Amino acid sequence: MQPFEPASSTDGMNAADDVHSAPNAALLGEWLPVCNSADVPAGESRGFVVAGERLVVWRNASEADVPAAQPDMFTDAHVWRDLCPHRGAQLSLGSVTGGVLACPYHGWRYDADGQCIHIPANPSIRPTKRACARTYRVEEKYGVVWTCLGEPSRPLDFFPEYAEYDMPGARRINLAAQTVRSSAPRVVENFLDMAHFPFVHTGILGDASHAEVQDCEVIETAGGLEARQCRFWQPAGLPGQEGVDIEYVYRVKRPLVASLSKVAQHGAGALHLLLVASPVSETETRAWLVSVFEDESTHSDQALYDFNMQILMQDTPVVESQWPKRLPLDPQAELHQVCDRLSVGYRKYLREWGWGYGTELNGS
Ligand code: FES
Numbered sequence: 001m002q003p004f005e006p007a008s009s010t011d012g013m014n015a016a017d018d019v020h021s022a023p024n025a026a027l028l029g030e031w032l033p034v035c036n037s038a039d040v041p042a043g044e045s046r047g048f049v050v051a052g053e054r055l056v057v058w059r060n061a062s063e064a065d066v067p068a069a070q071p072d073m074f075t076d077a078h079v080w081r082d083l084c085p086h087r088g089a090q091l092s093l094g095s096v097t098g099g100v101l102a103c104p105y106h107g108w109r110y111d112a113d114g115q116c117i118h119i120p121a122n123p124s125i126r127p128t129k130r131a132c133a134r135t136y137r138v139e140e141k142y143g144v145v146w147t148c149l150g151e152p153s154r155p156l157d158f159f160p161e162y163a164e165y166d167m168p169g170a171r172r173i174n175l176a177a178q179t180v181r182s183s184a185p186r187v188v189e190n191f192l193d194m195a196h197f198p199f200v201h202t203g204i205l206g207d208a209s210h211a212e213v214q215d216c217e218v219i220e221t222a223g224g225l226e227a228r229q230c231r232f233w234q235p236a237g238l239p240g241q242e243g244v245d246i247e248y249v250y251r252v253k254r255p256l257v258a259s260l261s262k263v264a265q266h267g268a269g270a271l272h273l274l275l276v277a278s279p280v281s282e283t284e285t286r287a288w289l290v291s292v293f294e295d296e297s298t299h300s301d302q303a304l305y306d307f308n309m310q311i312l313m314q315d316t317p318v319v320e321s322q323w324p325k326r327l328p329l330d331p332q333a334e335l336h337q338v339c340d341r342l343s344v345g346y347r348k349y350l351r352e353w354g355w356g357y358g359t360e361l362n363g364s
Pocket residue numbers: 084085086087088089103104105106107108
């Protein structure tokens with residue numbers, strides 16, 4: 001019997017498209033957060049799942065790429081499908097040397113464009129163009145690695161109001177991502193909700209003796225929503241602060257991105273939060289906060305980190321308990337009160353987008 005001989009060493013490769021189903025079409029134009037920049041140090045690779053797509057994020061670490069004076073400098077991140085086109089192994093388990101990512105299984109080596117440049121078991125064969133990893137667009141902003149699984153519908157710029165983000169002395173703190181077993185729209189809506197403060201964040205963002213939510217104004221902005229005149233009495237609404245009325249401005253930037261700014265009435269530094277919701281699937285989300293605190297000196301970075309993490313951890317079990325996990329967009333679904341003006345606006349905004357990912361678009 002003749003041994004099986006492939007026509008060439010690269011024929012018969014599995015196309016990566018056969019292995020993964022296509023990402024949800026609604027997401028293809030969006031910049032989606034993958035991880036914090038600090039999660040992938042230079043010379044390392046890490047695996048993440050975004051919208052059902054397994055992704056590898058990796059960075060160069062060759063001596064040429066990292067100046068000796070800045071050994072900790074993050075080099076450009078790459079975001080690829082986490083799948084080797086040879087036999088489907090996860091590239092995130094591989095190793096990075098000299099600007100090349102090597103697969104953990106048979107050691108195929110991929111350059112920064114995703115092209116295989118070396119097959120150790122057949123070193124004399126020049127890999128074909130098909131021996132190429134699937135690459136995605138990548139940007140880093142706000143200390144976050146973002147990718148777009150299709151063609152971006154607009155630039156990545158969610159914080160145009162915040163010159164403070166780059167202001168000297170502003171303190172920028174990114175939480176570690178937390179898994180929330182619910183849809184990203186449920187997580188965003190929770191971020192926009194004030195009426196839960198006295199019950200979920202008792203003694204910090206609210207108190208049962210001050211549970212009433214004053215009506216606010218919700219206006220449409222370019223590509224989003226803004227809620228003004230949101231004022232709430234908070235016992236300790238900024239780290240280290242005593243009970244005071246705090247004014248919020250909420251903004252919905254994109255279907256899965258929202259921000260808030262909060263300023264105490266008596267002059268403490270403003271706190272700006274960007275909610276970064278990365279959908280793992282329609283009903284599981286990795287969420288974290290990018291915070292900018294204008295006050296240079298009042299509290300340690302650790303105290304600010306712990307404050308925001310405590311809030312996020314308090315929200316998680318309640319959001320995970322909500323049913324259905326997909327956000328109902330039918331106006332007749334669930335019960336809306338005046339205090340829900342912003343979340344009603346958010347649902348309408350998603351409905352007008354025709355946003356089906358993580359929602360029950362038709363009330364079904
Ligand atoms: S699976 Fe064989 S080199 Fe990657």
